[in-house]
Amino acid sequence: MGSLQSAIDELAAEDLTRVPVVRIADDALDQFRESERLQAQALRRLAVVDEAGVWADDGSLSSKAWLRRHGRMTAGAASERVRIARRLGDQPRTRGAFEAGDIGYEHVRQVTRVLADSRERLEPEKWDEAEAMLVDVARDHDPGSLRQVCEHFRHVVDADGFQQSEAERYDRRRFDMSPILDGMETIDGLLDAEGSAMVKSALDPLAKPRPNDTRTPSQRRADALVELARRALDRGDLPMSGGERPHLNLTVDLVTLERRAGAPAAELGRSDQPISGETARRLACDARVSRIITDGASQPIDVGRATRSIPPALRRAITARDKHCTAPGCDRPPEWCDGHHDIHWIDGGETSTANVRLLCRHHHHLEHPELKDEWARGP
Ligand SMILES: [Zn+2]
Ligand SMILES: [Zn+2]
Structure with a gap:
């Protein structure tokens, strides 16, 4: 443990003004990668602490509470780490790739979760295959693309559950316009995947920059939204309101x-x-x-x-x-x-x-x- 701390102290003491910037860039990437590997080791130890129950020694009620208190984390972050530490125990391929630095914490979070969710629905052999497949994808893809693969996998394994979570997300949709002091209004909302795809498909062609356009992308989107409304009013096919077409x-x-x-x-x-x-x-x-x-x-x-x-x-x-x-x-x-x-x-x-x-x-x-x-x- 002492050597880890002295290695970090050494990095902290380095005078970056005397180091070529290209090397600083390489070092930064190395350090991010090694800090992920370090995280893997901390999680491996957390699994042992969790299992052995030593967290109760200081009066903590659970390993999550113990980690939250001593690890300077929010309750959410502490439970996530305990959850992942437990899951890694029976996902050896994921753990191996994480410890080797081939995949990062964000990959691990996604892979362990989707695998845990599909544990009951797959034969052990199929489940092993799935872990190998997901870890391979994680090795070559950023967490954003991995998320898409995990979602497809979820649908393959449990289409009903997938649809259920889709319906839950849909329930959270909202759209609010609120006046602020000078006659302008703020727009705030949340759309599900289908709704946002629909809105973007309609706005994109109206939001394209013109030659010599000085508008910001944000201003172009605002203009596109107004244009969309104007066209709908112009077409005159909106439902009647108070006996009149809206205008x-x-x-x-x-x-x-x-x-x-x-x-x-x-x-x-x-x-x-x-x-x-x-x-x-x-x-x-x-x-x-x-x-x-x-x-x-x-x-x-x-x-x-x-x-x-x-x-x-x-x-x-x-x-x-x-x-x-x-x-x-x-x-x-x-x-x-x-x-x-x-x-x-x-x-x-x-x-x-x-x-x-x-x-x-x-x-x-x-x-x-x-x-x-x-x-x-x-x-
Ligand atoms: Zn014109
Ligand atoms: Zn005119």
Whole structure:
């Protein structure tokens, strides 16, 4: 024991400024590997302590409690180590590979667990074969890939139990949106494998970076989620709610749309945070929103229906003519595009082929001025 401590003291005393960095890298990897081997030895001894009952000498009620107290561990970490120490007793191949440094603690944790779970369901001979197979996989794969193999193995051995744990995970699913102070909302949730695969498959194509994209990956995913919702609202095939198809409700004063000085902000249904006049102008430009335009006294003077303000025939005409977003160099297809009024209808622009053209959502944002900075700001 003394020589182990003095070896570590020697490492601690090494002046790393005098060692070539490539050697430091090799040393670090060696030390990680040897610390795993050391862990294997500690677990081998823990198994003996556990069996002999010496943990009771200081009044501890179990070997787990003893380890938690003296090994400076949480209760969870201590029970895991006792569990693994016991299991390694009858998994000699796993123990051998661990002691040799061929596999690490994380491998051992997974292999011992899946083998213990399948003990009752396999003939001893098959079980031995399974251990050999899993240890071989562990030798060549990182713990992440090993986990997948263990899960497949679990299904092979006990499809019902596998399905049961799948159902338990599904029960833990949740999705919450909570407002924080400035009108933004946090999203927090947990999805099972099927749910998250579904959401990622839908978001990925919408979250791809554009040429010269300055958005962070996280911002791109946020935009993709909003885009997904926008498309679902646009398609108009969501279930009715309150006798209407769900849509965004924009309430804006005429003077705000007209950019008059001193005009109030606009409002969006389902959000407490008022929005700027320019955002309201963009939303009203190709209104896939239901808009209520009020006079100064909040009396409605124009209530737009929950359809696009651009009639379908006009939409078809500009789609045939433009074929894609009309911003220079952009080829986003029509389904990504709004119909943008070059002269806003509120300023007297006509809703006609001469004044309306396709712009993808990104370029539509750029065309409505105050957002230019926001979109160009980047990470
Ligand atoms: Zn526009
Ligand atoms: Zn575009």
